[in-house]
Every structure is written in C-alpha cells, then in structure tokens.
Amino acid sequence: EDQVTQSPEALRLQEGESSSLNCSYTVSGLRGLFWYRQDPGKGPEFLFTLYSAGEEKEKERLKATLTKKESFLHITAPKPEDSATYLCAVQATQGGSEKLVFGKGTKLTVNP
C-alpha cells in the first residue's frame, strides 16, 4: 500500500531561521511527488512537482528535493507569511488512475 509520512507534525521557527520539512514515501512506482501549501480554511496551493530522484526545484525561499525514498522542503530565511501547513503527496504509476496519496502535513509557524 502506498504511504506518505511527513515530519515533523509541527515546526516553530524564528524569522530567518532556516530548516527543512521531510516527506518519506513508499510507493510501487513513483509517477510524481507534489508539495502544496495550505492556509487555514483554504484549499491547498500548488508549490512543486518532482518526478525523479535528484531533481530539485526552487521558488523564492523554498527549495524541494527528491531522493528515491524521501523529499525535503527546505525553507531558507523564513518570514512570518510562510506560516502554513505544507502537504506532500505522491502519485503512483500503478492503478491506472491519477490518485494522489497525501501525508498529514507539517504545520509551520514562523515567529517575527
């Protein structure tokens, strides 16, 4: 069974304190790994898609990386507006559908 585990569940940082969020996964065959940001009471906002081990993508203070077993979302010099829940999801190659399997998310709080 495809599984996604995100850690930590919650993370508190001071403004400017860089850190990383982890997403470990087990899938029969990885079609893609997705990162989303979700603010309270809103729908997830797409951040990145990674397809193969070694791939990296960046957007402002965020950088996503992928290995064969996990993905990291690195946050460099975070600001309070980066506070949100970050969701990781994987799409498997088997099953014939585009189903995403989601982790439970990491709630990030950045204090000024």
Added chain:
Amino acid sequence: DGGITQSPKYLFRKEGQNVTLSCEQNLNHDAMYWYRQDPGQGLRLIYYSQIVNDFQKGDIAEGYSVSREKKESFPLTVTSAQKNPTAFYLCASGLAGGQDTQYFGPGTRLTVL
C-alpha cells in the same frame, strides 16, 4: 480568471438530509476529483472523473454520489447514508492521463447539526 470555484463556502445540514456541493472549473481540465479533509488526517479521495459521463470510486465513496454531465462541472452529493459527513470538502482538477498537477478549489465546510 481561470480557476476552480466551489460553493457554498459553508453548508449546514440536518441529519437525514442529502446535500449537494458544487464544483466548477474553467481550466479546460479533463479530470476532476473530490477529496475529504479531516483534522489530523491526510486528504482522502472520494470520487474522481477522467472524462465526461464517467467516474470512479475513490477510497471513501460510501455515502457519496457524483455526476459528470459537463466537462466544467463535478457536483458531489453527500447522502444521508454518510455516517460522519462533517468535514472540509475539496474539489480538484487536472489534465488526465499523465504526470500532471492537481489544482484545488477553495473548499466547502460541511457541518451536520
């Protein structure tokens, strides 16, 4: 503006009632999805549709029904058979048949009174 709209934003239902949640997209996407989000849990797939007039059950389809009569629309009905319907419901869309991103709507919060 292109995007996904969901209505209503908040919905209250009495026990025993069926309610329908609306999802519309103007992104010209073939595939549409319904997810349920509960506190402390990951998003779970209810139903999905890859083409008009066709849809498949997801992991938690019991107590829900859908239709896909138009490419732009994918309404979800929460029936009285759904034992614990209070949740945040999210609609998503994407291009079918490939490694494509799913884009989400703003969500509908359903509360059973």
